Amino acid sequence: xxxxxxxxxxxxxxxxxxxxxxxxxxxxxxxxxxxxxxxxxxxxxxxxxxxxxxxxxxxxxxxxxxxxxxxxxxxxxxxxxxxxxxxxxxxxxxxxxxxxxxxxxxxxxxxxxxxxxxxxxxxxxxxxxxxxxxxxxxxxxxxxxxxxxxxxxxxxxxxxxxxxxxxxxxxxxxxxxxxxxxxxxxxxxxxxxxxxxxxxxxxxxxxxxxxxxxxxxxxxxxxxxxxxxxxxxxxxxxxxxxxxxxxxxxxxxxxxxxxxxxxxxxxxxxxxxxxxxxxxxxxxxxxxxxxxxxxxxxxxxxxxxxxxxxxxxxxxxxxxxxxxxxxxxxxxxxxxxxxxxxx
Numbered sequence: 478x479x480x481x482x483x484x485x486x487x488x489x490x491x492x493x494x495x496x497x498x499x500x501x502x503x504x505x506x507x508x509x510x511x512x513x514x515x516x517x518x519x520x521x522x523x524x525x526x527x528x529x530x531x532x533x534x535x536x537x538x539x540x541x542x543x544x545x546x547x548x549x550x551x552x553x554x555x556x557x558x559x560x561x562x563x564x565x566x567x568x569x570x571x572x573x574x575x576x577x578x579x580x581x582x583x584x585x586x587x588x589x590x591x592x593x594x595x596x597x598x599x600x601x602x603x604x605x606x607x608x609x610x611x612x613x614x615x616x617x618x619x620x621x622x623x624x625x626x627x628x629x630x631x632x633x634x635x636x637x638x639x640x641x642x643x644x645x646x647x648x649x650x651x652x653x654x655x656x657x658x659x660x661x662x663x664x665x666x667x668x669x670x671x672x673x674x675x676x677x678x679x680x681x682x683x684x685x686x687x688x689x690x691x692x693x694x695x696x697x698x699x700x701x702x703x704x705x706x707x708x709x710x711x712x713x714x715x716x717x718x719x720x721x722x723x724x725x726x727x728x729x730x731x732x733x734x735x736x737x738x739x740x741x742x743x744x745x746x747x748x749x750x751x752x753x754x755x756x757x758x759x760x761x762x763x764x765x766x767x768x769x770x771x772x773x774x775x776x777x778x779x780x781x782x783x784x785x786x787x788x789x790x791x792x793x794x795x796x797x798x799x800x801x802x803x804x805x806x807x808x809x810x811x812x813x814x815x816x817x818x819x820x
Contacts, residue, residue, distance in 0.1 A: 483540060484563040490537035491558070494520070495568070497761075501777065502570035502770040504763035505590045505733050509558055509565045513551045514736065518779045525549045570770065572762035579766055584611040588765055591733040598733050599709065601765055603697040605731070606675055619700035621676040629682040633726060635757055636795040636812040650724075650753060653791065653816065654687055657751060662818070665690050667721040670745070672696075672710050673728035680704040689722065711737045715745045723752045729777065730756060730767045736780060743785045743819065750819050751790065752781075757801070759794075759811035774813035781817055791816035 478486070495508050499519055503511065516522040520531055528534050528549045538549045541557045558565060580586045585604050587597040604610055608617035621629065631638070631648045642649060657663045665688045671679050674694040681704075683692035694705035695713060708714045711734055723742055732738045742752055754777065760770045771777040774792045781787050795812040797803075803810045 480562075484561070487537065487540050487558070487561065487563050490533050490540065491568075493533040494531070494537070498772060499776060500772070501735055501780065502761070502763050502772065503735065504571065504765060504768040505592065507565070507570065508568035510555050512554050512558075516551050516554075518783050522551060524551075570761075570763045572760070572764055575760075575762065575764045575767075579764060582610045586765070595733070598765070598768075599697060602731050605766055606673065606697055617675065619677050621678040626678070626682055627686045629678055629686070633679075635727070635755070635801070636797055636814075637800075649814065650755065651687070653753075657790075658688070662749070662751060663689070663722055667691065667747075668693070668719055669722035670695060670715075670720045670724070672723065672725045672742075673731065674705065674726075677701050677704045679726075683724070692722075711741060713741050713745055717744055718747045719745050721747050721750045723750070725752075725754045725756070727755065727757055729754055729771060730758065730769050732769045735769045735771075735777075736784075739777075739780050740784050743781070746819050748819055752815075752817050752819075753791075754813070754815040756813045756815075757797070757810060758813050759809045761809070771813060773811060774815045777813065777815055778817065786820040787817040788820060789816075790818055 495512065495515055497508070500508060500511070500515055508515070516534070522528060522531055522534065525548060528538065528551065541561055576588065583601065583604060585600045587594070587601055589597045591598050608614060621632070624632070630651055634648050636649070638648070642652070645652060654663070668691040669683065669689045671683065671692065671694045673696050674680060675696065677694070677700055680692055680694050683689045695708055695710060696705050697707065697709065699705040699707045706714060710728070711732070723746060729735065729738070746752065756771060758771045758773065760767060761772070763770055773794050778789060778792050791814050793814050795814065797810045797812045798808065800810065
C-alpha cells in the first residue's frame with residue numbers, strides 16, 4: 478500500500494468512528510484531538526481491552542503502527558495520526574464566515590485558542606455577556622426589562638411555546654420545576670445556582686417565583702455580589718456537593734472546555750441534585766463566541782454519563798430553524814433541552 482492509499486484508509490477508519498453529528502464540536506480542539514474522548518463517550522472504549530471490540534479502531538491502529546511496536550493506547554491516537562502526516566484539516570469545526578462577520582463588532586476580538594491565552598478567551602466572553610462589545614455598545618442593564626418578574630423565563634425561552642405552555646401560562650422548565658417540587662426532588666431551603674445568568678433578574682425569578690430562596694448566580698461579572706458571584710464556570714468557587722439544582726441557559730456554547738465544565742457542575746452538586754441545560758445548538762461549526770456546539774442534547778448527556786451516574790429526566794431537541802440567527806437562511810438550529818439527576 479502506497480502512502481496515498483494508506484492515508485485514505487486511515488481517514489476512512491476515522492470517519493467510521495467519528496460520526497460528526499454525534500460529537501460535541503469545540504473551537505479549541507479539533508475532532509482528532511478529541512478522538513480519545515469520542516471513543517470513551519460514544520463507543521465505550523476506555524482501554525486497550527476495548528479496542529478489540531471495535532474493528533475499525535483495530536484497523537486504524539494497524540495502519541498507524543503496522544509493526545505493532547506501540548501499545549494500543551487510545552490516548553496516543555492524536556499524536557500517532559499527526560505523526561503519519563495525513564491531512565486532518567477536515568476535522569476542524571471552525572467557521573471562517575461566521576468569525577469574519579462577528580469580528581468587526583468586538584474591540585477585544587481574539588481568535589486565539591484557550592491553549593494560547595485563557596485570558597483572551599475570558600475577556601471576549603465577558604464582553605459578550607455584558608453586551609458591551611465595543612466602545613459604541615451599551616452595557617446590558619442589571620435587570621432585564623421584560624415585564625413582570627413571573628414572565629422572565631418565558632421571555633428568554635428560545636423554542637415557541639406549546640399549547641400546554643400557553644394554556645398554563647408557564648414555560649417548559651417552569652412546568653418541570655413544579656413537578657420536581659411536588660415530588661420532593663427540590664426543596665426551597667437548599668442552595669441552587671444559575672451559571673451565566675447575565676441579569677440578576679434570573680436570580681430574583683428563581684427566588685421569588687420558583688421558590689428557591691437560596692438561589693444565586695455565577696458569571697464572569699457581577700452587578701450584585703449578594704446575588705451573583707464573579708468567577709469562571711470551569712473553576713467554580715464553591716464547595717463540593719453544595720447545590721441541589723444548577724441551571725444553564727445558553728451558556729454551554731461559551732465553554733472553552735466542555736468536559737471540565739461538566740466535571741465542575743457534577744462536583745458542586747449534591748447527590749440527587751438536578752442539572753438543567755437549555756441550549757441553542759446545531760450550528761455544525763464553532764467560533765470564538767460559540768466555542769462549543771453540542772449539536773444535540775444526547776451528545777451532552779453522554780459526557781455527563783462519563784463522569785457520573787445520572788438519570789435522564791428530559792433529553793430532547795426542538796427544531797427552531799428559521800428563528801433567531803437562522804432566520805431567512807437554510808441553516809438548521811435546535812433547542813436542546815436536558816435535565817439530569819445525579820444518583
